Amino acid sequence: xxxxxxxxxxxxxxxxxxxxxxxxxxxxxxxxxxxxxxxxxxxxxxxxxxxxxxxxxxxxxxxxxxxxxxxxxxxxxxxxxxxxxxxxxxxxxxxxxxxxxxxxxxxxxxxxxxxxxxxxxxxxxxxxxxxxxxxxxxxxxxxxxxxxxxxxxxxxxxxxxxxxxxxxxxxxxxxxxxxxxxxxxxxxxxxxxxxxxxxxxxxxxxxxxxxxxxxxxxxxxxxxxxxxxxxxxxxxxxxxxxxxxxxxxxxxxxxxxxxxxxxxxxxxxxxxxxxxxxxxxxxxxxxx
Numbered sequence: 001x002x003x004x005x006x007x008x009x010x011x012x013x014x015x016x017x018x019x020x021x022x023x024x025x026x027x028x029x030x031x032x033x034x035x036x037x038x039x040x041x042x043x044x045x046x047x048x049x050x051x052x053x054x055x056x057x058x059x060x061x062x063x064x065x066x067x068x069x070x071x072x073x074x075x076x077x078x079x080x081x082x083x084x085x086x087x088x089x090x091x092x093x094x095x096x097x098x099x100x101x102x103x104x105x106x107x108x109x110x111x112x113x114x115x116x117x118x119x120x121x122x123x124x125x126x127x128x129x130x131x132x133x134x135x136x137x138x139x140x141x142x143x144x145x146x147x148x149x150x151x152x153x154x155x156x157x158x159x160x161x162x163x164x165x166x167x168x169x170x171x172x173x174x175x176x177x178x179x180x181x182x183x184x185x186x187x188x189x190x191x192x193x194x195x196x197x198x199x200x201x202x203x204x205x206x207x208x209x210x211x212x213x214x215x216x217x218x219x220x221x222x223x224x225x226x227x228x229x230x231x232x233x234x235x236x237x238x239x240x241x242x243x244x245x246x247x248x249x250x251x252x253x254x255x256x257x258x259x260x261x262x263x264x265x266x267x268x269x270x271x272x273x274x275x276x277x278x279x280x281x282x283x284x285x286x287x288x
Contacts, residue, residue: 004112007150011090011102013109016073023058023065024201025194032185033066037116037159048137048160048180050122053187056229058198059163060120062187067116072157074116075106079125079162081171085132089152090145102148107160111136111143114157122162122181123173130177136160137180167227189222195230202234203241210237213259217274228271236262236271 002013023030036047051059060076067074077088088105095101110117119125136143141154162181190198195218199211214233221228240258256275264272 006152009102009148009150011104011108011112011148011150011152013104013112014075014106016109016113016115017064017076017106019064021061021064022201023061024198025190026187029062029185029187030066030069032183033062033161034070036161036183036185037066037070045139045141046159047182048162049183049185050178050181051161051163051185051187052166054167054189054227054229055165056231057187057189058230059165059187060118063116063118063161063163066161067118067159070116070159072116072159073110073113074118075110077106077117077119079119079121079129081124081126083125083129085129086145086147088129088132089143090148090150092147102145107133107136108143108145108152110160111152111154111158114155116159116161119160119162121165123164123171126171127174127177130173134176134180189218190230192219195219195233198230199233199237203237206237206241207255210240210255210259213256213275213278216278217259217263217271220274220278221271226271228267232267232271235266239266 001015004011004013033049033051036049039046051063053059064074064076088107090105090108091103093101093103104112107117107119109115122130133143135141136154137160141158142151144151189195192215196211196215199206199214203211214237217236218228218230218233236259239262240255243258243261244255256278260272260275263275
C-alpha cells in the first residue's frame with residue numbers, strides 16, 4: 001500500500017481496481033463520457049457525469065471501460081445508505097504498532113494518482129455524504145478530511161463520475177449536488193444485435209441456441225416494459241448451462257426447461273413464462 005505525506009500526515013492509498021468489464025456496442029455512450037471528461041484549455045475543467053438507467057443495463061461497466069480507454073487507473077466505490085463522509089475521504093484505523101493509520105478512500109486515491117473515481121449507485125448516498133464532495137466537484141477541486149486534519153487537492157488528470165439507478169433512489173439529492181453531476185447520460189436497454197454480442201462476450205462457452213432464447217426473452221421483456229436486464233439474461237443462461245452440465249443421471253431436459261427453471265429461480269415465475277411462450281411461438285422443442 002503506497003504511502004504519501006500531505007501536510008505532515010501519512011496517507012495510505014488503495015490500489016486501483018483491475019477487473020474484466022468489457023463494454024460491447026453503443027460506442028456513442030463511451031464517446032459521451034469521454035467528452036464530459038475532456039479539458040479544452042487551461043481555464044477549462046472536466047465535468048462529472050452521472051450515468052442513469054435501470055439496474056443491469058451496464059452503467060458501471062460503461063464508466064469503468066471509459067476510464068480504461070482514457071488510460072487512467074480506475075477506482076470503484078460502492079455507495080450505500082450507510083456511507084459516511086469519512087468513508088469517502090479518509091478513514092482512521094489502528095495499525096499493528098497500535099498507531100493511528102490513515103487510509104485514503106478510492107475517491108481520494110484517484111484524486112492523488114490522477115485516476116478515475118466511480119461512485120456506484122450514488123443515489124443511495126445521503127446529502128451529508130455528497131456534501132463532503134461538493135468542493136471536489138466544482139472549480140475548487142479539493143476535499144477536506146476532518147479526521148486527518150488535511151486538505152487534499154485533486155491531480156489535474158483526476159476524473160469523476162457516478163452511476164444512479166432510476167428507480168432505487170434512497171435519498172432525494174438537492175439541486176446543488178445534481179448541478180455538479182453533469183451531464184446526465186441515460187443508458188437504455190441495448191438493441192437485439194448488441195444484446196446478443198454482450199451475451200456472447202460474457203458467455204463465450206454457451207451454445208448459440210441458448211443465447212438466442214435468452215435474447216428473445218430479453219427483447220420481449222423490453223417491449224413489455226419489464227425491468228429484466230442483460231445482466232439477468234447472463235445469469236439465467238449461466239445457471240441453465242450449469243444445470244445441464246451437472247445433470248449426471250443421463251436425463252436430458254429440454255434447453256427451454258433449464259432456462260425456465262433458471263428464470264424462475266433468478267427472477268420470478270412471470271419471467272419463466274416468457275420461455276414457455278417462446279416455445280409455443282416456435283412450435284417445436286429444442287433438445288441439447
